[in-house]
Amino acid sequence: MDSIRRTELLARRLHSHALTSPVSIPDGAPGVVDRLFALQGQDLPGALWSLGLRSGSTLTEVTAAFDDGTLVRSWPFRGTLHVLRAEDVHWTLALTSERILRSAVRRREELELDPETLEKARAAAVGALTGGGRLSRRELLELFEAAGIRTNGQRGYHLLWHLSVTGTTVLGPMQGSEQLFVLLDEWVSEPRRLDRDASLAELVRRYLAGRAPAGTADIAWWAKLPLADIRAGLAEAAADLDEVDYAGTPHWRLSGGAEFPGDPSDRTDAAEPGFRTRSVALLPGFDEYLLGYTDRSAALAAEHAPLTVPGGNGIFKPTLVIRGRIAGLWSRKSTAKKTVLSLHPFAPIPRRDHAGIRRAAEEYGRFLAVPVELDPS
Known part of the structure; x- marks a missing residue:
């Protein structure tokens, strides 16, 4: 070995994560999902940037892949939202859902969600969505309330989660910045089995x-x-x-x-105009590059882990990656006219990486289609 x-x-x-060059995957957001299979998607804006970063696509181009039914979000792994190909939802849920649902038995009891209540919610959702219906989270929760099902506390979220894990609904097309629930079997007419x-x-x-x-x-x-x-x-x-x-x-x-x-410098297209490798990347929170492993020590130093995942609470902050290592964090403030990025490096950034940081900021600006500035402080 x-x-x-x-x-x-x-x-x-x-290279596996398609983070070695500005357009590592030319087939757009669907090509990225083909490569990574599923990307954690509980932070929707961050997930969209994960797709745009790897494909060079704009935010508009990425969201179009959800509107046309190619990509969806569901809860197939770890009981957490993920982006995946629509055609892959059925077989992944068939593989994982029984275990996910079993792990939530006590939580359902705490929320007083008995089988009758769950079935009542499912029937209400199916009745409203059949025939191409689309509902936002708020609209679906209002539907449950109208059917006499309380959604206070975490009951509403758990009902939405349960309907998707059991294969009734899926998050499909976009409405502005929000994704709408649709019936899985209607939205995905030709699933893989x-x-x-x-x-x-x-x-x-x-x-x-x-x-x-x-x-x-x-x-x-x-x-x-x-x-x-x-x-x-x-x-x-x-x-x-x-x-x-x-x-x-x-x-x-x-x-x-x-x-x-192989080494990108050995590639025949390395000499072509405009070809370059990416030494710096601005990854969103929850990006698979860090989150996709139980052992993250190769990329993230132990002393920086509490800064990246404060309190070990499962909330991953956006990270600055330099040559594969997590070198710091970043944040943004956005208006309609521009976005300002603030870097929070764990140590002074070497001068040789300053140009890479500027390019990474420019990539983010192209994705958002708004000017992006680096906070000089």
């Missing part, structure tokens, strides 16, 4: 295509499936995988180096 060091691990992961063995192998291959090299525990944590299931998927996909050692732990990647074709 070959061994790799941290610099190579991070270089390979940057896979048996369990094929699903586990597909999950492993698709996870690694966008995140390799990664360990078995990383995949299991990300999918929230038992290690035995992930090992079964690795065995089923074994012909497509290579194993490498990092820090004494086996890591997996696609065979033949498919996720890492």
Whole structure:
């Protein structure tokens, strides 16, 4: 088994994540999702930027992929919202939903959501959405209230979550900055169907295509499936995988180096006008580059973890990435006319990276289609 060091691990992961050049994936937002399989999407503006960053698409172009039914958001992994291909929702939920729902039994009891109430909410949603209906979160909650179902506290959110995890609804088209609920089976008329063995192998291959090299525990944590299931998927996909050692732990990647074709300087198009590698990236909070692993120590120093995920509460702040390492945080203040970015580096930024930071800010401006300035302070 070959061994790799941290610099190579991070270089390979940057390539897998399509973060090595300003337009790493020319097929737009759907191409990014093809590469990463699913991206955590609880922060919708951040998820849209994750897609635009990797494809060079504008915000308008990214949202169009939701409006035309190509991309959706649902809760297929870890009980958390993710962006994924519409055609992949059914088989991923078939693989994960039973376990997700079982983990929420006590929470449903605390919220006094018995099977009769859940079915009443489902019937109300189906009745309102059948035939191409679209409802916002607020409208769907008002519908439940009108049906005599209380939505106070966390009851309303849990009802919305439950309907999607059980395959009734999905978040599809956009309405301004908000995404609307639709019926899954109406919105996705031609879903992929896979048996369990094929699903586990597909999950492993698709996870690694966008995140390799990664360990078995990383995949299991990300999918929230038992290690035995992930090992079964690795065995089923074994012909497509290579194993490498990092820090004494086996890591997996696609065979033949498919996720890492070599040093960008060796590429034939490296000499073409306009070609350059990206040394600096401004990642949104919850981006898969950091969140997609249970062991994040290669990219994030231990002393910086409390700053990046304050209190370990699962809220990931937007990060400044320089050559694969988390080098700081960033924030923004936006108006209708411009956006001002403030950088919060963990240490002084080397002069050689100043140009890369300016380019990263320009990328964000192109995505938003508004001027972006760097706060000089």
